[in-house]
C-alpha cells in the first residue's frame with residue numbers, strides 16, 4: 055500500500071501517527087511524509103531561515119527511521135491558507151505520492167495551520183483525480199481514503215479506529231527525538247515535554263483499546279474517502 059501522512063509542521067506526524075506509520079513500514083508499505091510549512095516560527099533565538107533548515111534536517115532524520123520520504127511544501131508557519139493556489143500545490147504533492155491512504159489533521163485541532171491543512175487535503179485529494187485540474191503530474195485514477203489523527207491534547211476527538219502501537223512506540227519516540235529543536239522549544243515555552251505527551255496519549259488510547267499503547271483515528275465521513283474495510287495495520 056502507498057501512504058502519505060500530511061502535517062502542517064515538521065513534527066506533527068511524529069506526534070499523531072508515527073507509531074502507525076512504523077507499523078505500515080514493517081508490513082512493506084511505501085510511505086511519504088508531507089509537511090506544508092517550513093516550521094520557521096517557533097524559536098526565540100534562531101532566525102526563521104536557520105530554524106527552517108534545522109527542522110527540515112530533523113524531519114528527514116526522523117523519516118529515514120521508517121524509510122519514508124519527506125515532501126516539504128515551504129509555506130511559512132501561521133500562513134497556511136485555504137486558497138486555490140495552495141490547494142493546487144497540495145494536489146501536485148498528492149499526485150506524486152499516488153497514495154491509497156492519506157492521514158492528516160483532525161479538522162478541529164488547535165490552530166489554523168492544522169485545520170486549514172485538513173481542509174486543503176480534503177479538496178486536494180479530490181482534485182488529484184480530476185484531469186482538468188492541471189499540475190505537473192497526471193491525475194490519479196481513484197480518490198484516496200482519508201483518516202484523521204489525534205489533535206494536540208485530544209480535545210473533542212473520539213477515535214473510531216485504534217492501531218496497537220505497543221511494538222512500534224519505541225520507533226515513534228526515536229522519531230520524535232530527532233526533533234530536538236521543537237522538543238526544546240515546547241519545554242521552554244509551556245513546560246510541555248513532547249516525549250512525555252506522546253507516551254501519555256498512547257497509554258490512554260491503549261487503555262481504551264485494551265492494549266498497552268495505541269494511536270486513534272477517525273475515517274473522514276465524505277463521499278469517496280471511506281475505504282472498504284480497514285486500511286490501517
Ligand SMILES: [Zn+2]
Nearest residue numbers: 062063066168
Ligand atoms: Zn503543528
